[in-house]
Amino acid sequence: MALLNILTIPDNRLKTVAKPIEQVTDNIKKLASDMLDTMYAAPGIGLAATQVDQHVQLVVMDLSEEKNQPMVFINPKITARSGEQIHEEGCLSVPGIYADVKRAEEITLEYLDLNGQQQTLNADGLLAVCIQHEIDHLKGIVFLDHLSVLKRKMAIKKLTKAAETVPVKVD
Numbered sequence: 001m002a003l004l005n006i007l008t009i010p011d012n013r014l015k016t017v018a019k020p021i022e023q024v025t026d027n028i029k030k031l032a033s034d035m036l037d038t039m040y041a042a043p044g045i046g047l048a049a050t051q052v053d054q055h056v057q058l059v060v061m062d063l064s065e066e067k068n069q070p071m072v073f074i075n076p077k078i079t080a081r082s083g084e085q086i087h088e089e090g091c092l093s094v095p096g097i098y099a100d101v102k103r104a105e106e107i108t109l110e111y112l113d114l115n116g117q118q119q120t121l122n123a124d125g126l127l128a129v130c131i132q133h134e135i136d137h138l139k140g141i142v143f144l145d146h147l148s149v150l151k152r153k154m155a156i157k158k159l160t161k162a163a164e165t166v167p168v169k170v171d
């Protein structure tokens with residue numbers, strides 16, 4: 001088990017556009033496994049490789065209560081979307097900030113699994129939200145980028161303030 005460092009805003013590396021994975025090598029499998037460990041430990045329900053400073057198109061997620069249904073999406077691509085939903089989102093790279101974001105209600109996702117096999121998944125609800133959120137990371141987008149300028153500024157101000165008020169540890 002290896003825990004990776006999660007980048008947080010305003011780290012510019014979060015704006016990097018991830019490259020497609022040409023072959024599912026042992027290194028990619030190891031990265032997926034380490035990302036799952038990191039996500040579970042955070043704890044979070046999704047993590048994109050961008051967030052751990054690895055700029056390849058790899059996303060891990062687990063929306064189950066028992067945290068025993070890991071999902072790995074390689075080169076994920078949304079090929080169809082319909083409807084609209086608004087869901088409150090948070091992000092391990094934007095700690096402590098939650099905001100409503102408008103996304104497609106239903107999506108079709110094409111991706112490679114860990115065996116390098118092409119897969120298609122139809123998703124709606126939270127699963128669709130999560131997939132759209134994580135794919136954004138691969139494009140260098142964080143959920144705050146979907147908010148109005150004013151809301152984004154307020155959120156960042158709140159984040160900066162929270163960072164300033166972290167108590168100084170004396171021992």
Ligand code: NI
Pocket residue numbers: 090091092093133134137
């Ligand atoms: Ni995120």
